[in-house]
Amino acid sequence: MTAESRADHRPSATPPLTERQEARRRRILDASAQLAARGGFDAVQMREVAEAAGVALGTLYRYFPSKIHLLVATMQDQLQHMHTTLRKRPPAGAVPAERVAETLMRAFRALQREPQLADAMVRALTFADRSVSPEVDTVSRLTTAIILDAMGAEQPTPEQLSAVRVIEHTWHSALITWLSGRASIAQVKIDIETVCRLIDLTAPRRPAGR
């Protein structure tokens, strides 16, 4: 299988870390996720993360130059998980639009299990300013890869890529409205299904319903 064509997600120009450094990084990310899962964005306090990870505050800041960087990296980490999980059990729908909607709903259910963690990650993602662009972009590319996987589009047209971008927009924004209690789970579902109709609209050839 060509299962690793788009699978290289790590930032490219990172000098290799020693084993202990890799371990520190992991402890930090785990501590971050754990604190986030408990109390959301506000509960991820840099001093607490440092202490929980057994690392000095200055070190934490050397690894992640801001709280936002840390949480975006945490999201990267979680997305990685999700992506491999999804690859193991691909969506079953007959039509691309269905498969994408199913995939996103599966991801959504995963987030519902840890709503506080979702809160921390999504808020960080949308609050990120230019200094975090590369990292946010990595998250975005991961999300795109997941959606394209679900579509089964090897060679997406520019039109399809636009549709995917719009789907991502909707996905993020719908999550936010859900997290802030302004939309129900049912409404998020409807929004996702609605936007996925765009995929039919942009299929390379005629939609050819079956």
Next chain:
Amino acid sequence: MTAESRADHRPSATPPLTERQEARRRRILDASAQLAARGGFDAVQMREVAEAAGVALGTLYRYFPSKIHLLVATMQDQLQHMHTTLRKRPPAGAVPAERVAETLMRAFRALQREPQLADAMVRALTFADRSVSPEVDTVSRLTTAIILDAMGAEQPTPEQLSAVRVIEHTWHSALITWLSGRASIAQVKIDIETVCRLIDLTAPRRPAGR
């Protein structure tokens, strides 16, 4: 009928303000917009807003219980402007989808003139947590009203309302990617046009088929 009528954008249970209070509120909102226009989200510092508005810090917090509340209120204010401006020169497109896209692009161009102000308002909007839900909801209703106006849909179907919600999602999220420098103006335009195609899909009378 209660004070909560469809076009009433002000929070309902607000005791009437005296003239001096109305003036203070206005000075605060103006100061906020001015500081935001200069340096974006970070430049809106509560002490500075208070000083610029000629008001004590405690008073500022009595009027707006947090920086996020303040910036969301600022957005409400600006949207109000935009709405009345748009009503004066309605979009000219022949088809609802075109008119909505035109309207959003007009709003987008307005934001481009004050990108820093846009940054402050949009970041506040998406960062807002549950405590700001009512205010964010007001902004959302205003946006919905603007889009429905452009569609010319007096009696929108539930399907159309879903489409409008998805358009709003795309609008907010596309703005964020633009503000953080991850998408070009051209790309935002494409995304808006792409999502507006959903309106055709959900028009009450459909084209042939299915």
Next chain:
DNA sequence: ATCAAGTCTGTAACTTGTTCTACATTAGCG
């Protein structure tokens, strides 16, 4: 094994959002 350069640690300081307190002013009402 040794040395230089780079990393970590612990801790204090600084910034800005937010809260608190003590006092002054204002608004509404008898």
Next chain:
DNA sequence: CGCTAATGTAGAACAAGTTACAGACTTGAT
């Protein structure tokens, strides 16, 4: 008019993100 509660003012105090720094520890090359 004169009182009382609400509102406003000035400024200190507190919280959490971020930065700074001196000293200890790895690490990698010689």
